[in-house]
Amino acid sequence: MHLHKYEKIWLAFGIGCLFVFLTVIGVSAFAEGNQPPSCLTTIDPEKVDQTPPFDKPGLVKTGNNEYQLNIVVSAFAFTPNQIEIPKGAKVTINVTSKDVIHGFEVAGTNVNMMVEPGYINTLTKTFDKTGEYTILCNEYCGAGHHVMTGRIKVVD
Amino acid sequence: MMGETMKVDRRDAKLALAHLYVAFIALALGGLAGLLQTLVRSGKFNLPAGISYYTILTTHGVLLGLVLTTFFIIGFQFAAVSRTSGAFSDRVRFWGWVGFWTMTIGTAMTAFFILTGQAAVLYTFYAPLQAHAGFYLGLTLVVVGSWISGFAIFAHYARWKKQNPGKASPLLTFMSVTNMILWLVCTLGVAATVLIQLLPWSLGITDRINILVSRTLFWYFGHPLVYFWLLPAYMIWYVVIPKVIGGKIFSDSLARLAFILFLFFSIPVGFHHQLLEPGITPFWKYVQVVLTFIVVIPSLMTAFAMFATFESYGRSKGAKGIFGWLRTLPWGDARFFAPFVGMLFFIPGGAGGIINASHQLDQVVHNTIWVTGHFHLTVATTVVLTFFGAAYWLIPHLSGRVMTKAMNRLAIIQTIVWAIGMTFMSGSMHFAGLLGAPRRSAFSTYGNSPQALEWIPYQIAQAVGGTILFIGIILVLVIVTNLAFFAPKGETEFPVAEAAEPAERTALAMENWKLWLGITVALILVAYTIPFVDMIQNAPPGSKGYKLW
Numbered sequence: 001m002h003l004h005k006y007e008k009i010w011l012a013f014g015i016g017c018l019f020v021f022l023t024v025i026g027v028s029a030f031a032e033g034n035q036p037p038s039c040l041t042t043i044d045p046e047k048v049d050q051t052p053p054f055d056k057p058g059l060v061k062t063g064n065n066e067y068q069l070n071i072v073v074s075a076f077a078f079t080p081n082q083i084e085i086p087k088g089a090k091v092t093i094n095v096t097s098k099d100v101i102h103g104f105e106v107a108g109t110n111v112n113m114m115v116e117p118g119y120i121n122t123l124t125k126t127f128d129k130t131g132e133y134t135i136l137c138n139e140y141c142g143a144g145h146h147v148m149t150g151r152i153k154v155v156d
Numbered sequence: 157m158m159g160e161t162m163k164v165d166r167r168d169a170k171l172a173l174a175h176l177y178v179a180f181i182a183l184a185l186g187g188l189a190g191l192l193q194t195l196v197r198s199g200k201f202n203l204p205a206g207i208s209y210y211t212i213l214t215t216h217g218v219l220l221g222l223v224l225t226t227f228f229i230i231g232f233q234f235a236a237v238s239r240t241s242g243a244f245s246d247r248v249r250f251w252g253w254v255g256f257w258t259m260t261i262g263t264a265m266t267a268f269f270i271l272t273g274q275a276a277v278l279y280t281f282y283a284p285l286q287a288h289a290g291f292y293l294g295l296t297l298v299v300v301g302s303w304i305s306g307f308a309i310f311a312h313y314a315r316w317k318k319q320n321p322g323k324a325s326p327l328l329t330f331m332s333v334t335n336m337i338l339w340l341v342c343t344l345g346v347a348a349t350v351l352i353q354l355l356p357w358s359l360g361i362t363d364r365i366n367i368l369v370s371r372t373l374f375w376y377f378g379h380p381l382v383y384f385w386l387l388p389a390y391m392i393w394y395v396v397i398p399k400v401i402g403g404k405i406f407s408d409s410l411a412r413l414a415f416i417l418f419l420f421f422s423i424p425v426g427f428h429h430q431l432l433e434p435g436i437t438p439f440w441k442y443v444q445v446v447l448t449f450i451v452v453i454p455s456l457m458t459a460f461a462m463f464a465t466f467e468s469y470g471r472s473k474g475a476k477g478i479f480g481w482l483r484t485l486p487w488g489d490a491r492f493f494a495p496f497v498g499m500l501f502f503i504p505g506g507a508g509g510i511i512n513a514s515h516q517l518d519q520v521v522h523n524t525i526w527v528t529g530h531f532h533l534t535v536a537t538t539v540v541l542t543f544f545g546a547a548y549w550l551i552p553h554l555s556g557r558v559m560t561k562a563m564n565r566l567a568i569i570q571t572i573v574w575a576i577g578m579t580f581m582s583g584s585m586h587f588a589g590l591l592g593a594p595r596r597s598a599f600s601t602y603g604n605s606p607q608a609l610e611w612i613p614y615q616i617a618q619a620v621g622g623t624i625l626f627i628g629i630i631l632v633l634v635i636v637t638n639l640a641f642f643a644p645k646g647e648t649e650f651p652v653a654e655a656a657e658p659a660e661r662t663a664l665a666m667e668n669w670k671l672w673l674g675i676t677v678a679l680i681l682v683a684y685t686i687p688f689v690d691m692i693q694n695a696p697p698g699s700k701g702y703k704l705w
Contacts, residue, residue: 002409004464011460014452014456018449018453021510025442029516034516035515036438036441036519038435038436038437038438038441039434040694042695046697075702075704099704100282100284100699100702101282101284101367103523103594107591107593108591108607112522113433114430114434116433116434117367118368118695118696119434121434133607136608138524138597139282140213140285140597142704142705143704143705145597146597149602149603151603
C-alpha cells in the first residue's frame, strides 16, 4: 500500500506523540504511584452500618499528621457531611454506598471517585491550603441527586 | 467505480426515507428537552406541571444519543449500499422494513415509559436504579431491529460479492459493512446485560444484580457506540465530500485500512469510562487506556486524507502558496460547508477525548460537565453537522426533489448558528467542568457554597448557547421538511467520488473478514477476560432494585 511521504511524517509525528503520552501516564502511574482509585475491597451494601470502619463514620487520626476519613454515602446524603481537617494532613478517604451508585467529588481538587454498592473506594489526598471545599455527588442517583452535599473545612 | 447504479432504487429510497423521518422527529423532541435542561440549569426557570428535570434528561439522552443517531445511520447506510451495490432484492428490502418497524415500536415503548415517569434512569440506565421492565424491553427492540437491518446489509453485500468475483466491493458498501460489524460486536455487551441481568431483575425473576458486571458490559458497548456514530460521518468525509468539491478520494486502500483499525481498536477500551471506580485493577485500566489511544492513528490518517483531498483539488485549480487552496473550496455549498465546520470542531473534540481517557487527567474532569461539553463537540457537532450536510443531498435525492438556492442559503445560516450556539454551550461546559461543576444534575447551589455560585454564570452561558442551538434545530427542521415534501421536483445527485489512483489489489486484500473478526475478538479477549472473571469471582453480594425518582 502506497503511503505518501508527508503522510509518513504526519503519522510518525502522531504515533511519536502517542508513545510520549502513554509513557508519561505509565511512569506516573506505575513508578510514581499516581494510580486511579481502585480499591478492590468488597462489602455487603446492606450491612454497611455494622461493618467497620463505616459503623463509626468520620475522621480518625491514624498517625502523625495522618488521618482516615470514612464516609457512608446513600440517597441523598453524605455521612458525615461537615468535616474539619488540619492543614497539611494526609487524609485517606474511604467511601462506600448503601444503595445505588453515587459520585464523591471534592470540587476544585483531584478527589473524585465513583461510589458503588458492594465496593469500598479509596483515595489519599493531602490538603495543603486552608479554606472550604464543597463535597458533591456527581453521578446521577435519583430525584435528590443535586441536593447531596457536604463541606470540608481545612483549618490551621 | 464499477457497475454502480447512479440512483437509489425508488423502493429502497422509501425505506431509507422512513428511517430519516424518525431520526428528525427524534431531533425535534430531544432538542426541545435539551433546551429545557439548559434553561433549568440557568437557575432562572422551573419546569411546569411538576415535570422532573431527570425525566427530561432521560428523554434528551435516549432520543438524541440512541434514536436520532441509530435511525439516521441505518437509513443513510441503506441508501449508500443500494446506491453503490445495486438495488436490494425483495427479501433484503422486506427484512429492512422488519428492522425499521422493530426499532420504531421499541422507540415508542421506551418513550412511553420515560414520559410516564417510570424510567428516569438516564440513557446509561445504571443499575441498581431500576426502570420499568418495558423500558429495557423497548431498548432491546431498538437493538434487535438494528441487528435485523445489519444482517440485511450483510446479505446484500454477500450477493454483490458472489456476482462480482475477484473484485473489491464499492467503498461505501465496504464501510457500511464494517460499521455494522462493529455495531453487532459491541451491542452484544449491552444485549447481554439487558437480557441476562436487567430484564429478569426488573421483572422480579431474579432478586439481585451484579453492578460491576452490568457496568462493564454497558461500557463494552458504550464507547464503540461513539465510533458507530462517527464512522458514517467518516464515510461522508472520505467518499462524498471529495465529489462535492469536485476532487477525488485520496486513497481507497488507506480509507479501508482506517476503517479496519477502527473496528479493532474501538471495542476493547470500555475501562477508560470506568477509571475512577473500584473493582478493576489499575493495571487493566492502563491496558485499556493504551488500546484507547491507538485510535489516534486512524483518526490522524483520516485528518490527513481530508486535507490532502482539499489541497490537491485546490492545486489542480491552480491555487498558489501554502494556503491558497483554501480559497478554491466551495464555501457557499452547504453540502460541503456543514461537514467542514464539523471537522473543525473535531480538533478540540478529539483533544478533549485524549484528556478524558488519560489515567490521571480523568481524575479532574470525570463526571463533571466538561465531559458533557466534550461529547457535544464530537457527537452533537462533528457527527450531527456532517449528518445535516448529508441530509441536504440525501433527502432530495430520495424524495425526487432539488434543493433551491434559498434553502442552501438557509442551510449555511443553520451551520453558522449551530457553530455559534455550540461554542457558547460547549465552551462554558468545559470551563465550568474544570472548576468542578457536575454533569447530569438539576440546578443547585449546594447550600450556597461559594464554589457552586462561581459556576452559575457559566450555566447561564449554557442556556444562551442552548437557546441558539434550538433555533438551529428549528432551521434544520424547516429545511428537511422542505426537501422531503415541498421543494421543486427534480433530480439530485448522490455524490460518490472516485479514487485518485486505482488500488484494486490491496483493496481486495482488505476484505478478509475472518481475519479481521478474529483479530477483533482476540483483542477483546485480551482486554476483558481476566478482569471479567475477577469481577465474577470476587463479587460482593448483589444489589436489589431502587426507584429513587
